[in-house]
Amino acid sequence: MNTQNNETPQKPAAARPVRNAATLIVLRDGARGLEVLMLRRAEKANDQNSGASVFPGGVIDAHDRSLHGHCGGMDDRAASERLAVAEGGLDYYAAAIRECFEEAGLLFATDKASQGRLVALDGMPPEELAAMRHAAEQGTDALLAMCESHGWQLATDRLTYFAHWLTPPGMPRRFDTRFFLAPMPDAQTVRPDGRETVEHMWLQPADAVSPARGLKLMNVTRRILEQLAQFSSVQELMDHARGLKHIPRVMPRLADGPKGRRPVNMEEPAYDEVGRVDPDGEGGGRYALETGLVMRLSPRVWRVTGPADATGALPHSYFAGIEGSDCVLIDPSPASPGHIAALCNAAPGRVRWIWSTQALPLEDAVREAWPEASAVQPEPGDRLDLGGATLQVLNGAEGLQFLLPEDSTLFTGTASSAAGTADWIAPRHGFLRRHAVP
Known part of the structure; x- marks a missing residue:
């Protein structure tokens, strides 16, 4: 007889506090339609996302609040209103830009000479660009120093808020993540940092989720790619995202079943029941x-x-x-x-x-x-x-x-x-x- 006990009875690791995070989904129009930038994470022990293909992103830190004075086109009040938070909304925009620069080498920023165009990193002296990437790999305050040195303004107005996901209860690490969209900058080249990210790919969203491609994808990444696959061009997707009035928070729940433990998404029939019988993700909920x-x-x-x-x-x-x-x-x-x-x-x-x-x-x-x-x-x-x-x-x-x-x-x-x-x-x-x- 089957019971409500877990198929794998080990007790989950102690939950850590939920950390706020931001992710930037970079887009371009390819020969066959909309393409999205995917980065492959480095293989690391004790990393629940080791080797996964992801969008550039990471946790918010104190330096992101310091970047407010270098953000152009949006202030904290407007950003917070868009994200439906009391304050600190601009932290998410700044963090998304910073993480994209650190992990992918793409910088959404302008300077006074650019007349509103994003900085042309490919036109910089190679040794200067290499020094910038090296600085970005060393710590999260690198972008702040660069903005002050070059007079750059982060182009927060180029980012469009698209999705909000919370990691399921029961995971050893949980993130409250805001996802943003932005077209690929001109005169810039993707350069994975070699430490957090080791490879990059431009893929059509439907191709990225195809079993034939064989990518390791987290549930949230797969679900967002499935959303992106509904659009044929960057402009069509950006227009859709700008028209969103309310962006709900999505939180899957973990449950057990014939194929082991997996996230149960909010539209699945088992979702409500899992939340009632196992609200903290300790084990016992079932998806089948x-x-x-x-x-x-x-x-x-x-x-x-x-x-x-x-x-x-x-x-x-x-x-x-x-x-x-x-x-x-x-x-x-x-x-x-x-x-x-x-x-x-x-x-x-x-x-x-x-x-x-x-x-x-x-x-x-x-x-x-x-x-x-x-x-x-x-x-x-x-x-x-x-x-x-x-x-x-x-x-x-x-x-x-x-x-x-x-x-x-x-x-x-x-x-x-x-x-x-x-x-x-x-x-x-x-x-x-x-x-x-x-």
């Missing part, structure tokens, strides 16, 4: 339902998944009650030997009642498994005292529904729900989900 899987959904609710029905869907049975006390078994069918055995093993206490959300006759195998349990079907308005919890019977559109107010959870055999008081829906098929109130 399997026959025999036992999940403790709350201190008062257990779910046991049965074998696939005629449609291929996996039906659920539930126990509700207080562990070690009398409980109610909801929807015990199908009464296959394997499912009955799984229910017997998973029961948190004595099964005193057997209820069904559908008007189905109780099967003999169920009666034989719990001969002392009351199998009288309730009526709408009935209440069942579970000794610290109360189950209320409601009349649903296609059968009965059972509300557990203490958990604000509604057990229903159909996809629809008439109960506006429940926050969570425990369906006959599928994952636990939040109740969407019309």
